[in-house]
Amino acid sequence: MFARLFILFTTVSLLEIFVLVKVGGVLGALPTVALVIVTALIGSALVRSQGLQLVAQLQQRLAKGEMPGQQLIEGIMLIVTGVLLVTPGFVTDLCGLLLLQPSIRATIAKTILANVKFSSATMGGGFSQHNSGFSQSNIDNDVIEGEFERKDNDK
Numbered sequence: 001m002f003a004r005l006f007i008l009f010t011t012v013s014l015l016e017i018f019v020l021v022k023v024g025g026v027l028g029a030l031p032t033v034a035l036v037i038v039t040a041l042i043g044s045a046l047v048r049s050q051g052l053q054l055v056a057q058l059q060q061r062l063a064k065g066e067m068p069g070q071q072l073i074e075g076i077m078l079i080v081t082g083v084l085l086v087t088p089g090f091v092t093d094l095c096g097l098l099l100l101q102p103s104i105r106a107t108i109a110k111t112i113l114a115n116v117k118f119s120s121a122t123m124g125g126g127f128s129q130h131n132s133g134f135s136q137s138n139i140d141n142d143v144i145e146g147e148f149e150r151k152d153n154d155k
Contacts, residue, residue, distance in 0.1 A: 016089035023090060039093045043085025046100055051078050073109040081105075 024032040054075055061068040077099055084096030098104055 012091065015091050019090045020088075036088050036090070036093075039090075040086050040088070043093065043096055043100070044082065047078055047082040047085060050100065050102070051075070054078060069113055070106070070109045073112050074105050077105050077108065 020032065020036075023035075027035070054071055058068045058071040058075070061071060081096045081099040084092045084099070099108075
């Protein structure tokens with residue numbers, strides 16, 4: 001796993017440097033830097049607006065009592081998109097702009113949901129879905145309610 005991540009980050013970094021040098025050779029240094037800054041600003045604004053839309057969708061699903069799995073995965077993808085767009089470079093900006101497309105993001109999220117199994121053991125007990133909404137699946141029947149009073153030993 002470490003080796004794959006190392007290769008990925010090294011390859012992306014080298015590709016970014018190559019593209020920045022080529023674009024800088026054509027446009028010049030200042031226009032290239034300005035273009036990188038503008039893409040980061042525009043990308044950040046787009047991520048913010050789509051994030052707000054996604055939060056609204058998530059709240060609607062929760063209000064209906066439905067599991068918002070796809071919206072949660074798309075939210076994580078939007079965070080990754082924001083990181084890609086703020087990272088200086090044109091290759092990461094291109095990847096970020098692709099993930100900003102709702103159709104592409106939805107397709108990837110559906111693929112992830114179809115290939116990943118969630119269980120209550122890995123989710124810490126979690127919640128189970130019912131027609132009436134969410135209800136806790138592991139209720140502890142040994143709970144004793146009561147009151148307590150703290151007495152300091154220093155007195």
